[in-house]
Amino acid sequence: MTQSIFEQDLPRTSANHVPLSPLTFIERSATVYPDYPAVVHGEIRRNWAETWQRCRRLASALELHGIQPGQTVAAMLPNVPAMFEAHFGVPLAGCVLNTLNIRLDAEAIAYMLAHGEAKVVLVDPEFAGVIEAAVAKLDPKPLVIDVDDALFEGPPQRIGQVEYESLLAEGDPEYPYRLPEDEWQAISLNYTSGTTGKPKGVVYHHRGAYLNAVSNLLEWAMPHHPVYLWTLPMFHCNGWCFPWTIAANAGVSVCLRRVDPKKIMALIADERVTHFSGAPIVLNGLVNLPDAQKRDFDHPVKVTTAGAAPPASVIAGVETLGIEVTHVYGLTEVYGPVTVCAWHEAWDELSVEARAKLKARQGVRYHMLEALCIADPETLAPVPKDGQTIGEILMRGNNVMKGYLKNPEATEQALKGGWYHTGDLAVWHPDGYIEIKDRAKDIIISGGENISTIEVEDALYTHPAVEEAAVVAKPDEKWGETPCAFVKLKVGYGEVTEQEIIDHCRSRLAHFKAPRTVIFTELPKTSTGKIQKFVLREEARKQ
Structure with missing residues (x-):
């Protein structure tokens, strides 16, 4: 093929072609806006210069402890400053960040740590017991780093070889800023349940993280220096790439250990939060707050919601509070949200109910999809x-x-x-x-979390009274969906209660995965013996 004149003597060089990486965002914000606020957590107030130094210290300390580029650093943390810093410090060291779902049990965590070959685990004291049990199953064992948090209300628990602040003290605040050699290099590892019991490790690259972070800015038309409240877990799809988005726009990350509607409302008013994200359950919690706990605010507030489609009534209720709702959709495999129910001004003339119905659609593609x-x-x-x-x-x-x-x-x-x-x-x-x-995969999305029906069914079948079992999604106003189990009991076993089955599953699964409803019945089947789940889904909707 003859080379075009536009390809002749016009080589790709380091002057005109660099890898795309979200590391660029924090370096720029720390340089241009060093004194602007970056992180808020209780009494902690840090600016971009301080945050960037801490990220560089983390990268340096990992290297000093022998962690090599391309190796995995896991984090079992709530939405605390260390989790935000890990999104930059870990990839700056050339490593891959694996944010772990804090709701999972030790067996699931141990599988992920082994499968991802984690060399380091950052752990909050709230989850020390789970990590201790998980690490006990591993050989070789990773370096465990305790991350103390003044806002943790329980007794201090140390299971690691070093505490996070002491680790940072070992690091160099001027650790060299460098981009990956190739933007295709992995930046993070996120596990998703899929349709089988074993989680699948979804690998993100620097280019995708960069582009989806920018897309978040575009879809929301985010202004400079937004104030973002972390109601969305940073462990979920790397917080939908919002740690990198907030760095790109020199915004403020207001940390929140756990979702609490009263606390969310207070922080929106007191910290003048402009943006937050979460599953419909978060919105539902705000709508159902007692009037005495609701707060007035005179500044614009926007929320993106995803997961199970939010009921139109919930969207309408949130907008009555003065919060503008944007519905997005995505999956772990695409860095979080990649479609948006892009709004048309003409729709503003519609009734609240009609607008809410339109907003419940998943919409059109993000700019970067x-x-x-x-x-x-x-x-x-x-x-x-x-x-x-x-x-x-x-x-x-x-x-x-x-x-x-x-x-x-x-x-x-x-x-x-x-x-x-x-x-x-x-x-x-x-x-x-x-x-x-x-x-199509029968995945249940409950409170923004994916639940594999097969995994729940496996737990049901370990009960000695269960002959057949099938699990489907049951619509739920609070959680979006919850697991509903249909169970056929063995003849002659004796009396078995719904609560006994639920407790049995909870002893084998993370509690949010256990059925909320158990129906004892014959299971409908096709002529070939396959359980007809579409029939069961209809039955669950009637319950």
Whole structure:
């Protein structure tokens, strides 16, 4: 092929081509706005210069402890300053950050640490017991770093070899700032349940993290120096890339250890929070606060929500409080949200209920997502934009994962045909907006967390009275969805109660994964013996 004149003597060099990485964002903000506030946590108030120094100290200290580029550093932390700093200090050292779901049990955590080959674990005292039990199952064992927090209300627990502040004291505040050699290099590892009991390790690269962080700015039209409240867990898809987004715009991260509607309302008013994110359950908590705990505020406040589609009544209730709602949608495999229910000014004239119904749709693609379609998953033929024909949501772009760690078969299946197959079923409306109708993988999204029905079913089957079991999503006003178990008991076993089954599952699973409802019944099956879950889903909706 003849080379174009525009390719002749015009080489790619370090002067005109550099890897995209969100590390650029914090370096710039610390340089341009060193005295601007960056982190708020109780009495802690740190600016961008101080935060950048702490991130560099972390990178330096990891290197001093023998941690090599390309190795995994895990974090079992709530939304505290150390978690924010890890999003920069860990990749600055060339390492990969694995944020662990703080709601999981020791067995699940041990699997993730082993599978990701974690060399370091940062742990908050609240989760010391879980990490201690998880690490006991590992050989070799990672370096455990305790992260003390003045706002932790329980007794101090030390299980590590060093405390976080002491670790930072070992590090160099002038540790060299350097980008990865290749933007395709991994920046983080996030585990998702998928459709099997074993989690899959989703690998993010620097380029995708950079682009999705910028997309967050664009979709929200975020101004300079926003004040962002961490109601969304930073362990979930790296906080939807918002640690990097806030650094890009020199904003303020207001940390929050756990979701508390009263505290959220107080921080919005007292810290003049402008933006926050969370699952519909967070919004529902604000709507249902007693009037005495609600606060007035005279500044604009915006929230993005995702997970199970928020009920229109919840959206309407939040907007009555003076908070503007933006509905987004995404998955762990695409760095968090990548579609948005982009708003049209003409819709402002509609009633509150009509606006809320429109906002419940998943919308259109983010700026940085290259393509989005609803199609037949096998032929890849797009479905008609009629709002009725159901197909699978497919995605393509730079903010699609590298793939699943150590799982080439699952990676190939997820990315077949040049598209990321979400497994979510939706319709395409005439205006191009998508709306989810079902979940092909039977995943339950409860309070923003994914729950594998197979994993719950496995726990049910360990009860000696259970002959058959199936789990589906049951709509729930508070959590969005909760697990509903249908159980056929063995003949002659004796009396078994709903609570006994729930307690049995809780003893084997993280509590949020256990069924909230148990129905004893015969299970409907096809002629080949396959349980008809669509029938059970309809039954669960009636309960």
